[in-house]
Amino acid sequence: MFDLKKAAKRIKEDGLYTFIYNEMKEYAGREELTEEEILLLFQKNPKFLEDYKTLNTQSEISNIQLIEQEVLPDDTPECAKLKQQLNHYRKELIRLEPYEGKPDSMVYAIWIGSAVVFLIFVIHNLIVLYTYWYEKYPYLVYLSYLVVAVGGYIYYRKRIKDHLKYHAVFKEVEEKTKQLIERGRSSGCLKKIFQ
Secondary structure, eight states: OOOHHHHHHHHHHOGGGHHHHHHHHHHHTOSOOOHHHHHHHHHHOHHHHHHHHHHHHHTTOOSOOBOOOOOOTTSOHHHHHHHHHHHHHHHHHHHHGGGSSOOOHHHHHHHHHHHHHHHHHHHHHHHHHHOOHHHHOHHHHHHHHHHHHHHHHHHHHHHHHHHHHHHHHHHHHHHHHHHHHHHHHHHTOOSOOBO
């Protein structure tokens, strides 16, 4: 939910997006690109738009550029309702923004796997330092490691499932927002939509 023209301008002028701009120039086989050419490249190769969104997310820049619509006293009841609904959807999109893309299973695997390895390391050190369980109950010790590993795998599966669920909700709200924006534009209720 952002203005493609603003994205094209940022890619052309902002140093943060230099590598995307360079990839676009290489793809197009040109020395320089206009903002209109960048917009066309967004359509030809959606990877550029995905790279832009990913870089924004990594840089903690929101991809939700909808502005909050002020409900004016002279708005018709339909316009007021439309603006309130759009503001609600905007808040939902911002809340669900981390789930905009499909889950990257490698990120979750590395994050949760690291936590599992650390937890096993801590358990191992506690057992070695304060008990004699390796001599008396070795199977129990290794079983505890297995329990931690299985628990980590179950948690990994849950995180992927939750991400997919929230991703579906995000896409649904995004589609409703697009329809609402089109309705607002055609009825003349919305003047300025994006930051």
